[in-house]
Amino acid sequence: MTIQQRKSHFTELGKFLGRFTNQGLKLDNQNPAYTALEQDFEEQINMAVHYNGWFTRENVLFSLEQWSSALTKENLDTWISSYNFENESDKTVAIIMAGNIPMVGFHDFLSVLISGHKLIVKQSSNDKKFLPLIARFLSLVEPAYKDKINFTEDRLPHFDAVIATGSNNTARYFEYYFKGKPSIIRKNRNSVAVLTGNESREELEALGEDIFRYFGLGCRNVSKLYVPQGYDFDSFYKALSTWERLLDHAKYANNYDYNKAVYLMSKFKFLDNGFLILKEDPGFGSPIGSVFYETYSGREQLEKNLGLNKENLQCVVTGGYEPKNVNFGQTQLPALWDYADNVDTLAFLRSL
Template sequence: MNLEQRIKAFAKLGNFLKQFNTSKIEKNDKSEFNTLFFDVFKVQINRAQEYNGWFNKENVLKAFESWSEALTLKNLNKWTSNYNFNGEYAPKNVAIIMAGNIPLVGFHDFLSVLTSGHNVIVKQSSNDKHFLPLIAKFLEYYNPKFKNKITFTEGKLTNFDAVIATGSTNTARYFEHYFGKYPNIIRRNRNSVAILTSNETQEELESLGNDIFQYFGLGCRSVSKIFIPKGYDFNPLFNALYQFKDIINYKKYENNYDYNKAIYLMSLFKLQENGFIMLKEDKNYASPIATLFYEYYNSFDDLLLKLELESEQIQCVVSNKNYKDFVKFGETQHPKLWNYADGIDTLNFLLTI
């Protein structure tokens, strides 16, 4: 199976996923192939919340929608055009240890391994283990040559040549101990931040709400902290975020809101809050669910230096400033194929192991 065939398979998958989006679920192709997979995907989407309370239907569909936008022939060709796939090498077995904080969070690694021509051994998180096997079946049905290239395991990883592992900062220590002798990418906890200057438009602040609330703020690309200038007026931000007020009606989110608010009040922390999100001044990056940390800055240049020094804690930075490493408001959860987690070029790693 050559690169062109692999790209066509994932483009076919992207086209299939377009049938599942936040506006509607609608079968566009009446073929037997589509019917076989459409129905089983639809059932799994409707049942996802039974297995993971954070995987409500809206968030699952948002994940599908994001990947359907990414997996086009144009994007896949643009992504792969920057690499040399002409080298002669025997496919290696690459183990992936996946996180499970948001739907399909490990899919990019899965995509990268198969696109590179290697074989993938997947160890899924118990929090997200139902969609990727369906995707694997889809690919195998579309092109039977995938059948010998995809393996799922719940036991001890064996017979692998390289490892991509994603977990917490604590589990990363164990990953380094067990997998340090193999070529590896080991990812730790990271969070995303936004820089506000008081010059943001209403539309930009509303878009920031998507960066904060999508997936209940559980993703590494979710904005968990904002940097604000001295004397910042919170009213425009709270007004913009009001459209997300219904998130408090989701019981798991409400429970976290009530619990964390009680802790803060008992600890006499000063809060800014509006009934569905709390803003707390804090120098840390990882904020609890239903909480957004904030920190004041004196100068933009000093803040850039701080973020550079602490870059290993940050996944992405949101701002409307014209800076090459910034992400636009509302786009943190829509990375391009070439926007790699932790800034590590996964595809280059795979093509050079």
């Protein structure tokens, strides 16, 4: 397969994923070969929450929609234009995936295949239903993918390089175990938002998407706020009012209640609007149902803090503060060239 053929295959995948919407499945009556796969996909979307209580239909469809929007000819051309992947490779890349949000490992999956390599996928037990269906789609488009994609639940067979995602603790094991192989090892990261107090209601409402999408479980979810000294959280809380619906989800409500109880028993000071706790804390990984915050007195102090913690940060969300990293409401809409941990996956794969 040429790079142009591979790009066309993933463009077709983008169109296929676009058939699954909150309004229901848009059947492709022009291609009956996809009918069984469409039905299996729809079934897994409806069943996902039974395998992983955090994978609601709304969040699964949101993920599929974002990947559908990303996989266009224009986006793929822009992404690939700086690299030479004309020739297929005989290298095999192992991917060890996380499972915190739906299809969290798809970018690595896509990167390996678009670059012409073979892959071995070890999925998380929390997210193991959708990538095999995507592999089925690609094999329908081009049967050669059957020999390029291998899923395993056992010890990894022979491979030439590895991309592994896990916690800071598992990363140490990955680094030791894979020390003889070219690798990308990803650790815990969190995202923060910088507020100035001059944000509009629309910007703060958009920030709600950065905080609450996927229940805050992703590394691109905002888990901490930097606010100026004396910041009034009233407007912030009012702008997030529509997200009170998360209390209808038992797992979120239980986590919120538990963490609130822990804070109360520990006599921590915190703010609370009935579904989101704000706790002043220098840390980054706030528990579900809560967001940490830290005050700053000036730009110099803030920039120093962000610089010292850059290895812990995935996204910095800003509005009026410069330099901008990610705009409000955009953390869960990364482009193909927005690499996790700022590590260029395609450059790594090109070097093999």
